[in-house]
Amino acid sequence: MGVTSVTYVVNPDRVICVGGGMLYGQFLEHFHRQIYGGVYDPLSRFSDEQGLREDVIEALKHLRVPVIRWPGGCFVSSYHWKDGVDPNRSPMFDKAWRVEETNRFGTDEFIGLCHKIGAEPYICTNAGTGTPEEMSDWVEYCNLESQGRYARRRIANGHDNPYSVRLWSIGNENWGSWEMGARTVSQWGDLVRESAKMMRRVDPTIELSAAALPDAEWNLRLLEKAGPWLNWISVHQYWDPIHETNDNADYEQVMAMTYDLESSINKTYGMLLALGLSDKIRIAVDEWNLREWYHPKALSNELGVKEDEYLTPRNDNDDNSQYTMADAVFTACFLNTLNRNADKVGMGCFSPAVNTRGCIYVYDDGIVLRSTYHVFDLYANSLGDEVVDLWSDDGADILRVSDRDGAEVSVKALDIIATRHGGSGDISISIVNKDMHKEKSVRISLPAAYERGEAVMRTINGSNPDSYNDVGRNEISIRTTSLGLWSSDDVLHIEPHSVNVLCVSLHGDVRRLP
Ligand code: AHR
Numbered sequence: 001m002g003v004t005s006v007t008y009v010v011n012p013d014r015v016i017c018v019g020g021g022m023l024y025g026q027f028l029e030h031f032h033r034q035i036y037g038g039v040y041d042p043l044s045r046f047s048d049e050q051g052l053r054e055d056v057i058e059a060l061k062h063l064r065v066p067v068i069r070w071p072g073g074c075f076v077s078s079y080h081w082k083d084g085v086d087p088n089r090s091p092m093f094d095k096a097w098r099v100e101e102t103n104r105f106g107t108d109e110f111i112g113l114c115h116k117i118g119a120e121p122y123i124c125t126n127a128g129t130g131t132p133e134e135m136s137d138w139v140e141y142c143n144l145e146s147q148g149r150y151a152r153r154r155i156a157n158g159h160d161n162p163y164s165v166r167l168w169s170i171g172n173e174n175w176g177s178w179e180m181g182a183r184t185v186s187q188w189g190d191l192v193r194e195s196a197k198m199m200r201r202v203d204p205t206i207e208l209s210a211a212a213l214p215d216a217e218w219n220l221r222l223l224e225k226a227g228p229w230l231n232w233i234s235v236h237q238y239w240d241p242i243h244e245t246n247d248n249a250d251y252e253q254v255m256a257m258t259y260d261l262e263s264s265i266n267k268t269y270g271m272l273l274a275l276g277l278s279d280k281i282r283i284a285v286d287e288w289n290l291r292e293w294y295h296p297k298a299l300s301n302e303l304g305v306k307e308d309e310y311l312t313p314r315n316d317n318d319d320n321s322q323y324t325m326a327d328a329v330f331t332a333c334f335l336n337t338l339n340r341n342a343d344k345v346g347m348g349c350f351s352p353a354v355n356t357r358g359c360i361y362v363y364d365d366g367i368v369l370r371s372t373y374h375v376f377d378l379y380a381n382s383l384g385d386e387v388v389d390l391w392s393d394d395g396a397d398i399l400r401v402s403d404r405d406g407a408e409v410s411v412k413a414l415d416i417i418a419t420r421h422g423g424s425g426d427i428s429i430s431i432v433n434k435d436m437h438k439e440k441s442v443r444i445s446l447p448a449a450y451e452r453g454e455a456v457m458r459t460i461n462g463s464n465p466d467s468y469n470d471v472g473r474n475e476i477s478i479r480t481t482s483l484g485l486w487s488s489d490d491v492l493h494i495e496p497h498s499v500n501v502l503c504v505s506l507h508g509d510v511r512r513l514p
Helices: 054-062 074-078 107-117 132-143 185-202 216-229 251-256 263-274 312-318 325-340 371-382
Strands: 006-018 025-027 067-070 092-094 099-101 120-125 167-170 207-210 232-240 282-291 345-350 360-363 366-369 386-392 398-402 408-412 414-420 427-433 440-445 454-461 477-485 492-494 498-504
Touching: 006 325, 006 414, 006 427, 025 282, 054 107, 054 360, 054 366, 054 371, 067 107, 067 345, 107 120, 107 132, 120 132, 132 167, 132 185, 167 185, 167 232, 185 207, 185 216, 207 216, 216 232, 216 263, 232 263, 251 325, 251 398, 251 408, 263 282, 282 325, 325 345, 325 371, 325 414, 325 427, 325 454, 325 498, 371 427, 371 454, 371 477, 371 498, 427 440, 427 492, 492 498
Parallel strands: 006 440, 025 067, 025 345, 067 120, 120 167, 167 207, 207 232, 232 282, 282 345
Antiparallel strands: 006 386, 092 099, 360 366, 386 414, 398 408, 414 427, 427 498, 440 492, 454 477, 454 498
16 A cells, blocks of 8 residues: 655645745854854955955855844843944953953944845844943944944944944843843833934934843833834744753754744734734844754853853854754744744844854864755745745644653644745745654645646755764755656655755746746
8 A cells, every 4th residue: 555645735826924035034143153263254265355254155145144133142232332343443351251352343344244145234232231322323333424423432434335224123132131231121111212212313214123032021011112113023032952051952852842833923923913013013033043052151150160161162062963954854844934924023033144053164174054054045045935825634744752851742744835936926835844754745736837837856854864064074965856847646755854845837947946
């Protein structure tokens, strides 16, 4: 008896929401080797005259990164941007990460990086030790002809034209006890409103976001006081809680984490809805990754902690063997979640872009494209923007997996979204198989207009769930298989632990296929 297949019926004419684009953003923080020794390294033979690593820029350009959030993260909550544009820049002690910050990479270098990549800058301001005035001075520096000359401390800078930075965020995780200048629920709304007021007086066209979390009291107080000033509400999420241990969840435990990827989005959206703000304010999941960054003891105030207990261990983030097919499958599932909820979520920033847990590992002699890089490549370059209706009577193929505590969790084995390319009408369908052992047999039923269209399947996989890429080791990449002319009767065999995009062209024109 043959293996039974599940049929998914796609209705390309029923657009659920418009996703893609801004959902595939990235985040960069002054942490460990993300900036210095990552995107910026004036001494590297790969760097341009501005000190930016050209190999990294090319890799990010290929991902068509729409937006980059910077400079933190926790770092920003004691960062004073003027120190990073001064002609005579001097180092400071970064109290968030307890290291020296040279200030050689500041606002101009960040904007230069974004311009080279073609990404939109998204600046996160210091709402910890900073003031509304400092935030609004930053807007003046970036967006007015005066380039910050009216700022209380005169800024002599060299950029020719205003940078016109549209996206600004007020604060980072100011609800958290670890954050420099953390705020109480009752303080936060007032600070956001007053900061927004001053920033908008400088440039009324900017879009503003504020640090939040899926917590009713925090959001209700924030939105009550500052809702009318905001366009975005910022939430962060990491699933594998390993910032003190670096004890990575294994493949199966990671799959258990895909159980309810929508909960933060739904909770946050519910609050916007209740306050009548859901049409005005969109959710920015502007820091997310499967695994927390490893920085043991960095956030503690324990006496007697030595540098080698909090600094040296950070190098372990660079162990590429940690970024396996588990990371790729999880990342694809969350990008599917963002796409499915693109009516609520307008921006996503993977945390971070480079080094630490990022999708690109940078070293002296080159770069490594980790498993997650290929997922962003596949999604940015092969999926369409319009998320369309997809239906199945599969009764769901359920996987039973153990979570980090050993409890059994049931998750769907397949995570699928269908998209249409607005211009051409071509269809691209992401099919993620979380099952680490079993291939899945799937039929995709498309309308008659796609019959005999040209079809290709692009697959990301390694030989096993723990495969990874490293220097001199390339186990994971995108493989393209031509499927010839499309027929909805064909059965697709979806490999275990794989991420796939099936592309079918509307008129059978293979050259147009995404
Ligand atoms: O662990 C990295 C930190 O995680 C980021 O700086 C912060 O925004 C988040 O808490």
